[in-house]
Amino acid sequence: MTSAALVSPRLYGVFAASVLALFAASLVVGAGSGTAALLLPSRLPRSLAALLAGAGLAIAGLVMQTIARNRFVEPSTVGATQSAGLGILAAAVFMPEAPIVLKMAAATLTALAGTALFLGLARRLPPTQPLLLPLFGIVYSSVVGAALTFLAWQADLLQFVEIWMNGEFSGVVRGRYELLFAAALMVALAWWAADRLTVAALGPAVATGLGLDLAATRRLGVVIVAVVSALTVVVVGALPFVGLVVPAMVSRLVGDNLRASLPLVALGGAGLVLAADIAGRLVRYPYEIPVGTILGVVGALVFLWLLWRGQHG
Amino acid sequence: MIVVSNVSHRIGRAPILTDISLTLEKGGVTALIGPNGAGKSTLLSLIARLTPLQAGTITVDGLAVATTPGRTLARRLAVLPQDSAIDARLTVTELVGFGRFPHGAGRLTDADRAIVAASLQRFDLGDLAGRFIDTLSGGQRQRALVAMAHAQATDYLLLDEPLNNLDMQHARALMRTLRELADTERRTVLVVLHDINHAMAHADRVVALKDGRIAADGPPAAVAVPDVLERIFGYAMRVVDVDGDPVVLHHR
Ligand SMILES: Nc1ncnc2c1ncn2[C@@H]1O[C@H](COP(=O)(O)OP(=O)(O)OP(=O)(O)O)[C@@H](O)[C@H]1O
Ligand SMILES: [Mg+2]
Numbered sequence: 001m002t003s004a005a006l007v008s009p010r011l012y013g014v015f016a017a018s019v020l021a022l023f024a025a026s027l028v029v030g031a032g033s034g035t036a037a038l039l040l041p042s043r044l045p046r047s048l049a050a051l052l053a054g055a056g057l058a059i060a061g062l063v064m065q066t067i068a069r070n071r072f073v074e075p076s077t078v079g080a081t082q083s084a085g086l087g088i089l090a091a092a093v094f095m096p097e098a099p100i101v102l103k104m105a106a107a108t109l110t111a112l113a114g115t116a117l118f119l120g121l122a123r124r125l126p127p128t129q130p131l132l133l134p135l136f137g138i139v140y141s142s143v144v145g146a147a148l149t150f151l152a153w154q155a156d157l158l159q160f161v162e163i164w165m166n167g168e169f170s171g172v173v174r175g176r177y178e179l180l181f182a183a184a185l186m187v188a189l190a191w192w193a194a195d196r197l198t199v200a201a202l203g204p205a206v207a208t209g210l211g212l213d214l215a216a217t218r219r220l221g222v223v224i225v226a227v228v229s230a231l232t233v234v235v236v237g238a239l240p241f242v243g244l245v246v247p248a249m250v251s252r253l254v255g256d257n258l259r260a261s262l263p264l265v266a267l268g269g270a271g272l273v274l275a276a277d278i279a280g281r282l283v284r285y286p287y288e289i290p291v292g293t294i295l296g297v298v299g300a301l302v303f304l305w306l307l308w309r310g311q312h313g
Numbered sequence: 314m315i316v317v318s319n320v321s322h323r324i325g326r327a328p329i330l331t332d333i334s335l336t337l338e339k340g341g342v343t344a345l346i347g348p349n350g351a352g353k354s355t356l357l358s359l360i361a362r363l364t365p366l367q368a369g370t371i372t373v374d375g376l377a378v379a380t381t382p383g384r385t386l387a388r389r390l391a392v393l394p395q396d397s398a399i400d401a402r403l404t405v406t407e408l409v410g411f412g413r414f415p416h417g418a419g420r421l422t423d424a425d426r427a428i429v430a431a432s433l434q435r436f437d438l439g440d441l442a443g444r445f446i447d448t449l450s451g452g453q454r455q456r457a458l459v460a461m462a463h464a465q466a467t468d469y470l471l472l473d474e475p476l477n478n479l480d481m482q483h484a485r486a487l488m489r490t491l492r493e494l495a496d497t498e499r500r501t502v503l504v505v506l507h508d509i510n511h512a513m514a515h516a517d518r519v520v521a522l523k524d525g526r527i528a529a530d531g532p533p534a535a536v537a538v539p540d541v542l543e544r545i546f547g548y549a550m551r552v553v554d555v556d557g558d559p560v561v562l563h564h565r
Pocket of ligand 1 (some may be wrong): 324327329347348349351352353354355356395
């Protein structure tokens with residue numbers, strides 16, 4: 001709706017250039033014998049996967065925060081990620097031979113249900129206590145996560161759950177990562193609905209007064225969150241904190257008008273995950289540390305810093 | 314024309330509004346007054362379909378608010394809720410720009426931008442245009458919210474205590490702006506006020522609510538009467554004549 005004129009075009013340029021540089025670095029950095037040309041067939045899918053998953057997760061976090069009107073939630077703290085895990089588990093048990101797209105659909109369905117249930121329950125919380133929502137979210141996610149672990153143990157599939165819940169790009173291969181292009185589709189969907197999402201963030205009274213169909217906008221948001229969560233869990237595994245940290249930093253830079261901030265959030269998410277994956281290849285060279293582990297540490301630190309800055313700055 | 318017929322509202326089992334009927338003709342400023350808890354905000358929210366209607370009907374230009382699509386209504390009626398706690402970080406210009414949301418399908422047109430600029434100007438927000446609203450003072454933020462409702466450019470403007478947090482100068486300016494909108498653009502303004510003298514000075518009509526019922530309704534001169542005021546507010550106050558205008562000494 002409003003122009004993005006306030007945000008200097010240079011900022012977009014800086015973000016885009018950084019992502020490009022990281023993408024290039026991701027193609028050449030890391031252990032492995034042979035020339036770059038030999039490595040390219042495996043590095044290209046890996047780098048694209050990091051880029052798409054990062055952008056998608058950051059946008060999913062932004063959308064979740066917008067429809068929940070709370071800066072402290074993201075897909076893995078509203079039960080979306082864990083619910084997606086339930087879906088793949090069900091698919092692994094009941095239709096082990098099914099193509100990946102079907103498993104993906106199962107994960108999306110359960111993620112939709114899990115996120116919608118979270119929002120439905122969250123509506124009973126008093127809005128005057130903003131930290132209650134993330135707290136409830138963490139409990140809720142843990143309960144769903146525990147159910148996932150228990151069911152997986154029953155089905156003797158526990159080691160798969162560990163893979164789904166801790167993201168890693170070294171296993172990314174052709175024929176699988178292409179699913180992540182659907183994450184780009186979700187980013188486009190969020191961009192298309194950017195004004196409606198921003199109006200939803202103004203609160204039910206103002207949004208209704210402006211004629212927004214709040215329920216429909218929330219549903220759209222839940223779809224974006226669920227699809228992105230399911231995609232990342234199925235293809236690379238859960239990546240924590242991306243959806244929390246990136247929108248928070250961009251909000252400080254340019255504010256919460258999604259029309260202006262959304263491209264920066266997408267680029268920021270892509271850059272963060274690419275950087276974390278590169279770091280994971282270098283920290284214990286020639287061995288690799290899963291990107292989920294790196295993001296857990298870095299993301300938690302950045303998030304604490306943001307919380308602290310929010311109080312003191 | 315806004316027509317409220319036989320509207321009653323309950324929260325739990327407590328009656329909040331009881332059998333309210335009210336017609337607002339097109340054009341003019343109507344002040345809604347009454348003690349805390351009288352039901353003013355509830356009535357305003359019902360008219361603006363922010364709260365679902367329980368009993369009775371409300372129409373705006375013949376459109377039933379209960380069934381008319383939100384967007385259609387948002388092009389005719391703008392509302393400033395009593396406490397619109399906005400914690401999104403938007404600049405004043407961005408916020409006021411969202412007043413154009415019901416009219417457009419996406420980007421602001423040049424015409425939209427002109428309307429936004431006029432609203433910023435009208436509410437003395439020129440110097441604050443680029444500021445994030447979370448950095449504004451209470452009164453500045455209030456003016457930005459009123460400007461957003463104004464930028465919606467609707468025939469009907471419903472404002473719940475717009476003078477909250479405003480200093481004397483800006484309160485007077487806002488009331489005069491409302492008067493001007495009614496006089497020069499035939500807009501219909503319904504405004505909840507606690508400052509009864511502003512109501513007397515600027516409104517064409519004063520409607521008083523008490524305990525969820527209409528306790529008085531008429532031109533300012535008919536309401537600015539000690540007996541009537543005591544019935545509404547529960548204590549005696551003097552009304553003096555200053556150059557032909559009634560002034561209520563409610564504070565003594
Ligand atoms: N959620 C609620 N639960 C119970 N009672 C409520 C609720 N919301 C409002 N009320 C009651 O409804 C009545 C009318 O409230 P309303 O906000 O319409 O009053 P008002 O005239 O706008 O008052 P004020 O001048 O204080 O803004 C009050 O007695 C209030 O306590
Ligand atoms: Mg009120």
